[in-house]
Amino acid sequence: MPLVELSETALSLQFLALEEGPHFLVRIKGRTKGMLIAGRGFEIPCIAVTGISRLKPGRWVQRLGPFRNGKLFQQQLAVPSLLEFKEDFFEILIRVQDCTDLISPDVDLQEKAGILRTLRRNLTSHAINMQVPEILQMQ
Known part of the structure; x- marks a missing residue:
């Protein structure tokens, strides 16, 4: 399961204030296929508001503001049946x-x-x- 690192993701909330292209960066931490060294990671840029559906992922990430430490998902989840x-x-x-x-x-x-x-x-x-x-x- 990818680990979303909240502290690094929270630092990118400043980009939501941009007039042109408001976005944030979801920081994925841990071993991945392209980055096999533990502790490394990468960032995925996400737009603040989606196109046609008008979903607002930026708003939801801002609501995570008080939780600036740790990982977004804390438990190992089982594969659903x-x-x-x-x-x-x-x-x-x-x-x-x-x-x-x-x-x-x-x-x-x-x-x-x-x-x-x-x-x-x-x-x-x-x-x-x-x-x-x-x-x-x-x-």
Whole structure:
């Protein structure tokens, strides 16, 4: 997991005041593919406000101001399982079904688009496309 170093990132908040091209620099610390020496790092320039979506990452970095020491992420996170995204996945599909005519109201989304079912179906399709013998597809 990349470590965002807050103290160095906080020093770059001065660039948010620029009239032309307000931005900040996210300082990534630690070993990376290009920089294998521990303690080294690099900076990623980020704009204060994104284009069309108008997200304001600069504002969120400023809110981290009081936390100027340490790393942004303090714990080792486990790789999430696919099932952890199930609710979010269905929430989007249900919204599409309710607000558009792209998905018929008669379609049972849990049955037709369940994450595990969709993966299984896609894997079967891929196996057929790759001409895997049917006996091996069932295993």
